[in-house]
Amino acid sequence: MERTAKLYLGAVLVFLYLPIVVMIAMAFNRSALYEMPFTFDLVWFKALAQNDRLLQASWNSIWIACVNAAIATTLGTLAAYAFARYDFRAKRLLQILLFPPITIPWLIIGTSMLIFFFWTGIGRGLHAILLGHVALSLPYVIVVVSARFANFGPQLEEAAASLGATPWQTFWRITVPVLLPGIIAAGLFAFAVSFDQFVISYFLAPPGTSTLPVEIYTSIRKGFTPEINAISSIIILFSMGLMLIVARNYKFGGDN
């Protein structure tokens, strides 16, 4: 029984991580055609440094993901605060409306955004991509931060008010710090939703502008080069490092 379980676990890890490991290894292999034996070389990283299109696309992606995380986390936290602390008309309806965008296929959302942005004159471009990403990640942020609110009643804020704290002081010194693990998790979520996003970015990117996933897709269609392995490796190591730091500092679902 235990053997089967271990085997199963091993299989899961292999299927999850082996392709990534192979890709990272190939980024350091001299051959462009995945030929063995493995010969260590940084040639693809050097080539990457020359590839302005790929670098520009990476920079666009990082920039959009960061700005998106900042905007979506701010708006989403405020929305979660309103849901948790105020009663207003149609609150329940609005809460229910949070979920469809998560389940509607991105292809459909992307198409409708393209049509809508074209129709309203917003057009295409990095600003349109950012707008689309914010709209897309907002529901995730609200759901994640609301979960944090669920085990945080109004008593702490009432206690702060009773001690003389203004609503502003209470928000910054009590509400935000207590919610912080949730806010950070939501921010990472928003970053990931944007950074991973292909379909919507693809639809909203005008010719000559692209994000990393869009650029990778375009390059693969033109003919694969290991430079993509190189940039992907950098991103994987960076994001895994980030996640490990977060995982070390925050227990899953627990307090702090």
Next chain:
Amino acid sequence: MSRVDIQHVTKRYGTFAALDNVSITFNDGEFFGLLGPSGSGKTTLLRSIAGFIIPDEGTISFDGEQVESVPVHRRAIGMVFQSYALFPHLTIAENIGFGLDVRGVAREDIKKRAAEMLAMVRLSGLEGRYPRQLSGGQQQRVALARALITRPKVLLLDEPLGALDRRLRQEMQVELKDIQRETGITAIFVTHDQEEALTLSDRIAIIDQGRLIQVDAPQTVYERPATVFAANFLGDANVFRGTPVAEGLKLADGTVIATLKPSTGAAIVRPEKLRVAGGHKKAQGNSIEGEIIQAIYSGASVTYRIRTKVLGDTPLLAFIQNQTGEVLATGALVTASWDPEQTIPVDA
């Protein structure tokens, strides 16, 4: 240290009146207990004084100054919550100092005052701990110190000892009372625990369905309850109903019991005021014949439940001091008697 004046305060939720024209004055330095069942409005009253609830009608004043439109953070109150509501991300010292910190008091002064408060609640040395590292009783003390550090006009306590176990609760009752005396602060607390109300309060208000039933010293509320509800809520009571006659109260079976004062149709007698003797024989004062249906021996005292014709299904309750070591058996025919002065007329 202030006088808190509540005048004609009403708070409605839809058609339900959580507070129904309540007027009450809390005197300077008084320790005041609001006692009532859950949903009676006692918490609504406390939260109205704090400023979390704005009454629909009526006025609330601190030392003659109306505060209904003053927001919570400018009311100069201190509040202790049932759940303590300590800030989990701040240390004990930071929790206690919070009220001074938001007022912009200098760091050094905060530190000094926080240390004083910690000493007062006997928690010196725990400055650097976090709330989750403290026991329930310790958290309770921190909450108290935090509420008192700003020298509020009035201290409000919402079921302050409700989350503690019995032993700790009794210990904390003594401590709470001492601290209140020391600081001389006006303190108002909400409880549904009658023992807590009797032990701590200088005066008690019994609240039911948004109305004040009785406001008096604990002893008065217990010995001279105003209504059947007050009598039953604070302690146990045998309730007699009948028609008022010159001598007292005429019960359904024709028995007349003498009352302390003329009654309006109901009177109570506390179970510990009864005497119980074997056999059916006329005793001095008021007396009723019956049969013991339950005898509970608890060492220092014996509790009898006695079936009587006039009370029907409701047994007559008697608490008897164990002076002889004898216990009357279940099924024994007995006569319960008591003094007319202990027969207190109440409103139905």
